[in-house]
Amino acid sequence: MTESSESPGPTESSELSGGRPEVLFYEQGASWLWVLAGPAAGIAMAMIQLTAGYGIQWVVPGLFFVLVTLFLSIQVKAARIHTSVELTTETLRHGTEVLRTDEIVRIYPEASGAETPKWQYARALGELTGVPRGRTGIGLRLTNGRTAQAWARKHQKLRAELTNLVEERIPPEPAS
Numbered sequence: 001m002t003e004s005s006e007s008p009g010p011t012e013s014s015e016l017s018g019g020r021p022e023v024l025f026y027e028q029g030a031s032w033l034w035v036l037a038g039p040a041a042g043i044a045m046a047m048i049q050l051t052a053g054y055g056i057q058w059v060v061p062g063l064f065f066v067l068v069t070l071f072l073s074i075q076v077k078a079a080r081i082h083t084s085v086e087l088t089t090e091t092l093r094h095g096t097e098v099l100r101t102d103e104i105v106r107i108y109p110e111a112s113g114a115e116t117p118k119w120q121y122a123r124a125l126g127e128l129t130g131v132p133r134g135r136t137g138i139g140l141r142l143t144n145g146r147t148a149q150a151w152a153r154k155h156q157k158l159r160a161e162l163t164n165l166v167e168e169r170i171p172p173e174p175a176s
Contacts, residue, residue, distance in 0.1 A: 021088035024161045027152055029095075030079035038069025083132045085152050087161055092150060095126035099148075105170065107163050108139030122147040138162065 042065030046056050082095040092099045108119045119139030124131045125148050131137045136155035140148045140162075152158040 021090040023086060023088050024165070025085065025087040025152070025154075025158050027085040027154065028080055029083035030076045032076055034076055035069055035072050037072055038065055038067075041065065041068040082126065082128060083135070085150075085158065087158065087165075089165070092125070092162070094124075094150065095128065097126050099125060099142075101165055102169065103143045104140050104162065104166055105143060106141035107159060107166055108141065110159070111139075119147050119149065122149050124149045124151060126151075 042061040045064045046058075046061040049056050049060070084093075084095065086093040087101075090101055092101055092104070108117065111117050111120060117139065119141075120137060122139065124137065125140075126132075131149055131151040135151040135153055137149035137151050138155055138159050140150055142148055150158065150162065
């Protein structure tokens with residue numbers, strides 16, 4: 001249902017892109033290819049009518065075409081707004097929520113074992129009520145003792161980029 005990539009295009013340094021920070025990670029929320037199901041539904045309905053021997057009555061295939069296309073367009077637009085992820089050197093954006101990367105103090109290790117780590121009970125970034133389906137949460141320790149979950153389909157790539165970004169500013173904690 002979604003299509004993702006590491007970046008929307010070739011990444012550039014801040015100086016070359018007119019002050020825009022470098023994009024380290026990007027996932028779009030959903031692909032517009034899903035909208036093609038509308039025309040496919042209209043064609044399928046016309047084929048059903050044709051094979052049933054009734055001839056083609058254009059009202060029903062037309063309705064399928066328009067309604068399915070409209071509904072899926074709304075869904076894809078919402079997914080592209082609310083489930084897209086972008087990490088730059090300065091910000092982490094989940095949907096419409098933007099978090100400055102200097103507020104991230106630590107990246108928690110991946111959940112393993114039977115016990116659920118505390119960070120998985122923290123609020124998910126973005127305006128959604130939880131980590132979207134098909135995405136995996138990444139525990140973040142924020143300034144002022146706050147905890148949150150970042151999320152992505154390609155969570156290992158996002159985790160690696162976040163870890164590199166945080167370790168550039170803050171040296172890793174010693175193992176104890």
